[in-house]
């Protein structure tokens with residue numbers, strides 16, 4: 001049989017555990033919402049700026065014959081490498097590809113979306 005002191009200690013410990021678990025759950029939920037939101041933002045940006053030439057989903061076809069479908073980009077290089085390329089404006093020089101000035105936050109969103117549709 002527990003004495004009153006140990007019972008109180010047990011109750012307090014289990015409360016702490018619950019608070020800790022709730023806090024963890026909240027953190028994971030926020031991260032999940034943030035990640036989902038980032039992909040959605042990226043999709044919106046891509047629909048606006050890239051879809052006129054590139055295939056932007058897992059199944060559509062590129063409008064521009066030379067523009068690679070975004071879903072195969074990871075077969076060419078790691079998606080992370082694109083961040084640097086965007087930041088340095090490597091694509092600005094391509095004849096058919098318009099210069100796209102993205103903020104770092106927009107680049108993050110675009111890459112999160114591209115990453116989410118890779119086939120492999």
Ligand code: HEC
Pocket residue numbers: 046049050051052053054064066067068073076082091094096097098100110
């Ligand atoms: C006006 C048409 C057009 C638009 C709009 C366009 N692109 Fe492109 N993009 C191209 C073409 C054409 C190529 C192929 C260039 C080549 O292979 O030389 C290309 C290539 C690329 C590549 C691959 C480069 C490589 O070396 O593999 C990436 C990544 C890319 N585009 C990203 C984007 C993003 C992101 C957007 C929107 C912000 C965008 N493009 C908008 C026409 C376009």
